[in-house]
Amino acid sequence: MRATAFLIALLCAGVMNAQTPAATPPPVDDTPSFKVGTLLFADYTYQSSPSTIDSDGNAIHASSFNVSRAYINVTGKLNHWILFRVTPEVTRETGSGSSLNGSQTFRLKYAFAQFNLDDWAPKNTWVRLGVQQTPLVDYEEQIYRYRFQGPIFVDREGYVGSADAGLSAHFDLPGNHGDVHGGVYNGDGFNRAEANDQKSAQLRASYRPLPGSATLKGLRFTGFINEDHVVRGAKRERIVAQVTYEHPRVNAGFDHISTTDASSSRSREIEGDGYSLWATPRLTPQWELLLRHDELKPDDATSQRRTRNIAGVAWWVPNLQKVTAAMMLDYDSLTQKNYSSPRPNDTRYGIKLLLQF
DSSP states (O other), X not given: OHHHHHHHHHHHHHHHHHSOOOOOOOOOOOXXXXXXXXXXXXXXXXXXXXXXXXXXXXXXXXXXXXXXXXXXXXXXXXXXXXXXXXXXXXXXXXXXXXXXXXXXXXXXXXXXXXXXXXXXXXXXXXXXXXXXXXXXXXXXXXXXXXXXXXOOHXXXXXXXXXXXXXXXXXXXXXXXXXXXXXXXXXXXXXXXXXXXXXXXXXXXXEEOSOXXXXXXXXXXXXXXXXXXXXXXXXXXXXXXXXXXXXXXTEEEEEEEEXXXXXXXXXXXXXXXXXXXXXXXEBSSSSEEEEEEEEEEESOTTSOOEEEEEEEEEEEEOOSOSSOEEEEEEEEEEEEEESOSSOXXXXXXXXXXXXXXX
């Protein structure tokens, strides 16, 4: 028995000695660095309806070449804890009282510092301060990919902006089950100064139920809420329920929004709702369709309706290194019904260009 015990002890000691020692984690790179990139949206748009009248009284269909977006992205890090982004944007000045009306002007779109908390919390946990992406729009655009055709539903209808000044935090759920992003923002968007003491509290939570499934790992359920006030006692609320799906052959999504708005504490609260249904089936690795239908009822107390239909075919340029480029032919039609003053249908055809590096 003593010999057996001795052999067992000797074997265990050999196994323990044979175990590979734990790998030493690689040293943290705290060398400061930065990168410069750009994002360009350009298009040619022909307005089929309504027709307009030019300065000489001729009936015409408006058409124009446009640069709708031009970013210069400066991103980098001071060390592995502190990252930053500064993004100026070129946009068309449309203020009728401005001496720059019609000119392309330079403004700030993003300017924030990000503090990574991975050393003390789960990976991809961070806090941001400054002018930054809001929780919903940027998240959905990573799935939708067609911002260069036009904004997503909640942004295009003016209910949820893409960027604002504020303080936010983000963390991933365990097991690749999703993430949570929330923050406090001025509430009036990056392109307006804060008007008063009211702040917008925004929270998005996304859940991936089957991250290990080959076919359903791209399914996510998302809830978003924005609690804000125009002035004290005048509610501005948005609640969004969303389902998205990502697959090598198709991305698709459904958004439903409920809204509450009041212009002052003494005015009536206007409640509205709407939805957007979209899909981007891939015909080949380079060719893709965009199919989208939006329905909006801006005031549930009336019969007003806004309906938008979008269809397009896009070619994504292949074999690019660290560059994204695409061209698109699209049809975009808006119908507005039951307004006190008749609103004509707006139908446009376009050639859209995306370039990003």
